[in-house]
Amino acid sequence: MDEKMNEKNFEQTSKKYQPKPPYVMNCVKAFIIGGLICVFGELLTEMYIHWFDFSEEEAGNPTVATLILLAALATGFGFYDKLGQFAGAGSAVPVTGFANSVTSAALEYKSEGYVLGVASNLFKLAGSVIVFGVVSAYVLGIIRYVWQLIF
Amino acid sequence: MNFVWAFVVGGGICIIGQLLLDVAKLTPAHVMSSFVVAGAVLDVFDLYDKLIDFAGAGATVPITSFGHSLLHGAMEQADEHGIIGIAIGIFELTSAGIASAILFGFLVAVIFKPRG
Numbered sequence: 001m002d003e004k005m006n007e008k009n010f011e012q013t014s015k016k017y018q019p020k021p022p023y024v025m026n027c028v029k030a031f032i033i034g035g036l037i038c039v040f041g042e043l044l045t046e047m048y049i050h051w052f053d054f055s056e057e058e059a060g061n062p063t064v065a066t067l068i069l070l071a072a073l074a075t076g077f078g079f080y081d082k083l084g085q086f087a088g089a090g091s092a093v094p095v096t097g098f099a100n101s102v103t104s105a106a107l108e109y110k111s112e113g114y115v116l117g118v119a120s121n122l123f124k125l126a127g128s129v130i131v132f133g134v135v136s137a138y139v140l141g142i143i144r145y146v147w148q149l150i151f
Numbered sequence: 152m153n154f155v156w157a158f159v160v161g162g163g164i165c166i167i168g169q170l171l172l173d174v175a176k177l178t179p180a181h182v183m184s185s186f187v188v189a190g191a192v193l194d195v196f197d198l199y200d201k202l203i204d205f206a207g208a209g210a211t212v213p214i215t216s217f218g219h220s221l222l223h224g225a226m227e228q229a230d231e232h233g234i235i236g237i238a239i240g241i242f243e244l245t246s247a248g249i250a251s252a253i254l255f256g257f258l259v260a261v262i263f264k265p266r267g
Contacts (some may be wrong), residue, residue, distance in 0.1 A: 021173045030169035031162035034213070038155050038161025041208035046153070060211045060220075061247040067212065068248060072255035076263035089168030092159075092179045094161070094212045095248065102252045106260035118260045122253060128180050129214065130231060130249070133187040134241060137221035140195050141237040144222075145229050 002086030026088055033083065041067055041094075064095050071096035075103040101125035153207050160202065160209030183214050190218030220244040 044066050048059040074080040080100045084091045091097055105124040109117035123130065164186075173183045193199040199219040202210040210216060221241055228240025242249065 014154070023173055026173055027166045027169050030165040034165025034168075034207070035158035035162030035209075038157045038206075038209045038212045041161075041212035042157040043208075045208050045211070051185075060216075061244070063208065063211065064248045065251040068251045069255050072172055072252075072259045074260040078266045081266075088152055089172055089179075089182065090162075090165045092183065093168040093214055095167045095214055096212075097179075097183070098214055098217070098248075099252050099256065101179075102256035103259050104257045105266040107263060110260050110265050118257060122256055125180060126252070128184045129187050129217065132184040133191065133218050133221050137187040137225055137241055138203045138237060139220060140191050140222055141225040141229060141241070142234065144226060145234055145237065 007079045016128045029086060030088050030090035030093075033087035034093055035090075037067075037091070037096055066098040067096050071099035072103045075107070080104075096128055098129060110135070156206045157209035157212075160206035161212055162209075164209075164213045164215060185214065186215045187218040187221075191222045192218075194219040194222045202209030217245060217248065220248075 008101070032044075041063055044063045045059045048054040048062050049056060052062070054062065071080060074083070074096075079090065080096070081104065084100070101124055102125070105121050105126070106118045109121040109124075111117060112121075168182050168186065171177045171185070172179065177185070178238065190199060193202075193215070199215070201212065203216070203219075221244075223244030224240040225237040226240070228236030228243065230236070232239060
C-alpha cells in the first residue's frame with residue numbers, strides 16, 4: 001500500500017479495474033457481419049460475371065466500387081456507424097470500412113466548408129491505409145523486381 | 152460452395168482484426184494499416200492469389216486485398232517497363248476503389264447532414 005502512485009503502476013493498477021472486453025462475443029459478431037459483407041460481395045461478383053460479362057479477375061473492381069457506394073450511402077444515413085458499434089472489426093476490415101472512414105471524415109468536417117472541411121479531411125482517417133499500402137508495396141515491389149533480375 | 156468459403160474466410164480475417172483491437176489494443180487505423188501491409192507481403196509469395204482463387208470475395212473484399220492489388224499492379228507494369236513500371240502500375244488495379252471512395256465520399260458529404 002505504501003507504494004507510490006506513479007504513472008507506471010497507475011497503469012498497471014487501473015488495468016485490473018477496467019472492464020474486460022467480451023473477447024469471444026466480439027469475435028463472433030465480427031465473424032458474422034464480416035462474413036456476411038463478403039458473401040454480399042461474392043453475390044455482386046457473380047452478378048457482374050454472369051450479367052455484365054466481366055472476367056473473374058476484372059469483376060473485383062466493380063464489386064469494390066459498388067460496395068463503396070453502398071457503404072458511403074449507409075454512412076450518410078447513419079446506419080453504418082450503428083453497424084460498426086455492433087460489429088467492431090467485422091465492419092471495419094472489409095473495404096466498406098474504408099469507404100465509411102472516408103465518408104464519415106468528410107461529413108464531420110462539412111461545417112468548415114467544402115474546400116477546407118470536406119476535401120481537406122476526406123483522407124484524414126483513410127490516408128494511413130493508402131500511405132502504408134503504397135510504401136510497403138513499393139518497397140516489396142523493388143525487392144521482388146531485383147530478386148527476379150538476379151535469379 | 153463459393154458463398155460458404157467467402158463467408159468463412161472473410162469472417163476469419165475479421166476475427167483476426169477483432170483480436171488485434173481487443174487483445175493487442177490497437178486502434179482501427181492501426182489494424183487497417185497493418186492489414187494492407189500484410190496483404191502486400193502475402194502477395195510477394197503469391198499466397199494471396201491462392202486465397203482469392205479459394206475464397207473469392209472472402210479475400211477480395213477485406214482491406215488486405217488493397218495491399219495485394221497495389222503490389223500486383225506494380226509488378227505487372229514492372230514486367231513491361233522495368234523499375235519505373237512500379238510507379239506506373241501501383242494504382243492500376245486499385246484506382247476503381249480509390250476513385251469511387253473519393254467521389255461517393257464527397258457526394259454523400261454534399262447531400263447528407265452530419266449526425267451526432
